[in-house]
Amino acid sequence: MTRADSPLSPTDKPRRGRPRGAPDASEARQKLIRAGLEHLTEKGYSSVGVDEILKAAGVPKGSFYHHFKGKADFGLALVAAYNTYFVDLLDRAFLDEARAPLDRLRAFTETAEEGMARHGFRRGCLVGNLGQEMGALPDDFRAALTGVLEDWQARTARLLRAAQAQGELGPHHDPDALAETFWIGWEGAVLRAKLELRPGPLRRFAGTFFRLIES
Amino acid sequence: MTRADSPLSPTDKPRRGRPRGAPDASEARQKLIRAGLEHLTEKGYSSVGVDEILKAAGVPKGSFYHHFKGKADFGLALVAAYNTYFVDLLDRAFLDEARAPLDRLRAFTETAEEGMARHGFRRGCLVGNLGQEMGALPDDFRAALTGVLEDWQARTARLLRAAQAQGELGPHHDPDALAETFWIGWEGAVLRAKLELRPGPLRRFAGTFFRLIES
DNA sequence: GATTTATTAGACGAATCGGTCTAATAATAA
DNA sequence: TTATTATTAGACCGATTCGTCTAATAAATC
Numbered sequence: 001m002t003r004a005d006s007p008l009s010p011t012d013k014p015r016r017g018r019p020r021g022a023p024d025a026s027e028a029r030q031k032l033i034r035a036g037l038e039h040l041t042e043k044g045y046s047s048v049g050v051d052e053i054l055k056a057a058g059v060p061k062g063s064f065y066h067h068f069k070g071k072a073d074f075g076l077a078l079v080a081a082y083n084t085y086f087v088d089l090l091d092r093a094f095l096d097e098a099r100a101p102l103d104r105l106r107a108f109t110e111t112a113e114e115g116m117a118r119h120g121f122r123r124g125c126l127v128g129n130l131g132q133e134m135g136a137l138p139d140d141f142r143a144a145l146t147g148v149l150e151d152w153q154a155r156t157a158r159l160l161r162a163a164q165a166q167g168e169l170g171p172h173h174d175p176d177a178l179a180e181t182f183w184i185g186w187e188g189a190v191l192r193a194k195l196e197l198r199p200g201p202l203r204r205f206a207g208t209f210f211r212l213i214e215s
Numbered sequence: 216m217t218r219a220d221s222p223l224s225p226t227d228k229p230r231r232g233r234p235r236g237a238p239d240a241s242e243a244r245q246k247l248i249r250a251g252l253e254h255l256t257e258k259g260y261s262s263v264g265v266d267e268i269l270k271a272a273g274v275p276k277g278s279f280y281h282h283f284k285g286k287a288d289f290g291l292a293l294v295a296a297y298n299t300y301f302v303d304l305l306d307r308a309f310l311d312e313a314r315a316p317l318d319r320l321r322a323f324t325e326t327a328e329e330g331m332a333r334h335g336f337r338r339g340c341l342v343g344n345l346g347q348e349m350g351a352l353p354d355d356f357r358a359a360l361t362g363v364l365e366d367w368q369a370r371t372a373r374l375l376r377a378a379q380a381q382g383e384l385g386p387h388h389d390p391d392a393l394a395e396t397f398w399i400g401w402e403g404a405v406l407r408a409k410l411e412l413r414p415g416p417l418r419r420f421a422g423t424f425f426r427l428i429e430s
Numbered sequence: 431g432a433t434t435t436a437t438t439a440g441a442c443g444a445a446t447c448g449g450t451c452t453a454a455t456a457a458t459a460a
Numbered sequence: 461t462t463a464t465t466a467t468t469a470g471a472c473c474g475a476t477t478c479g480t481c482t483a484a485t486a487a488a489t490c
Contacts, residue, residue, distance in 0.1 A: 020435090028438080043348075043351040044261065044348055046259065046261040047350075049476075049477065059438090061440065061441095061479085062437075063438060065478095065479070071479090128406065129347055132347035134409060135337060135339075135409070142410065146410060149407075149410075184400060184416055184420050185400035188398075189403070191406070204395050207392070208396040209396070235465090241467085275470060
């Protein structure tokens with residue numbers, strides 16, 4: 001064994017020719033994801049054409065079908081990208097030890113409202129949008145979307161348990177049930193805010209939610 | 216004035232030729248509305264084509280464009296039809312004097328769940344569906360959809376006030392805010408139930424909602 | 431250099447989109 | 461019957477849908 005193997009390649013297949021770039025690093029791919037998120041959070045999956053995204057991203061069709069198997073595959077990639085973005089947003093609020101747990105949840109709702117305001121309440125939640133369109137989507141989306149929501153809920157339940165531990169939330173509450181109800185309602189509020197183009201529904205839902213669980 | 220005027224015609228224009236049928240009675244129109252509701256509650260507006268509805272209704276294209284100005288006009292007619300159907304459903308539950316007011320709201324959620332179960336949780340709420348698609352819809356839809364939701368909310372607030380009058384609901388609650396929160400959450404629950412193809416979200420939301428306001 | 435593979439580039443195609451159009455048929459008044 | 465209007469019937473149209481295909485270019489190894 002005189003020659004050293006490529007140190008990072010897991011399989012010993014001797015690769016030749018131009019190497020694959022890091023699977024996500026491709027500039028074209030990133031531009032497509034970004035443009036896709038902007039368009040799909042606003043208009044959903046069915047009413048946005050591939051060509052529309054290509055034009056917005058400034059990327060030719062060849063690249064799109066090189067990086068993605070098709071529109072559905074692209075959609076699933078968007079869900080994954082949206083989830084990592086969103087989980088980061090959640091963590092930033094939920095893990096802020098400077099605040100009391102319940103206050104962190106409230107802080108999230110405020111940050112989310114600012115996010116919607118930044119786009120004139122025209123962009124909603126990708127997961128909510130696609131969930132509503134599920135009847136017209138390939139079936140893989142179902143597991144992907146529910147998985148994402150369950151993840152968000154689990155993080156929220158954890159937060160609510162911390163609130164209970166600190167006596168901020170009554171011990172008679174069920175954190176899991178409460179977390180699920182929160183996300184059910186929050187998705188509804190985002191939908192409604194997008195419909196009315198104003199923050200009212202977000203505030204109204206968060207307001208009554210917190211008032212009810214704190215009494 | 217020897218000759219009697221047509222007793223029902225409001226304007227005195229002497230109409231000749233084949234008379235217009237009652238604007239809603241047309242069989243073709245009814246079939247289109249029914250097929251449209253079935254398809255749009257399941258798959259939304261953007262992903263359902265006019266041809267698909269024609270085929271399901273067994274009605275030729277000429278009829279469609281005779282009765283409706285276009286797809287958007289048809290969509291608005293569907294919203295109106297859905298609203299009258301839904302308001303009837305609401306009234307049947309909300310005006311049932313045999314039950315206590317809050318119990319009538321609970322009865323509605325149960326009836327609604329049965330309705331969704333009847334279609335395997337594949338059909339959602341037309342208003343929620345179109346609301347989510349608002350970014351891709353003609354702007355007339357916004358007022359139509361918000362109007363419908365406000366109507367449902369007003370009926371619910373009335374019911375909640377009755378609950379307060381009977382001491383079933385604490386006087387510190389704001390019926391209007393509570394009604395809005397209910398519908399925000401309920402739409403979210405319907406969306407989620409459709410995504411998961413099961414009644415869990417409906418029950419979970421209704422359960423925590425009633426538990427919270429009754430404590 | 432030659433070779434091999436990754437990626438870009440966009441013309442092209444079959445299918446479907448919403449919508450128009452003309453002709454036929456139905457139902458009534460005159 | 462004749463005239464007039466409502467309604468049905470579906471062929472047809474231009475635009476857009478998602479996806480394929482071939483050729484060119486880039487980046488690496490040998």
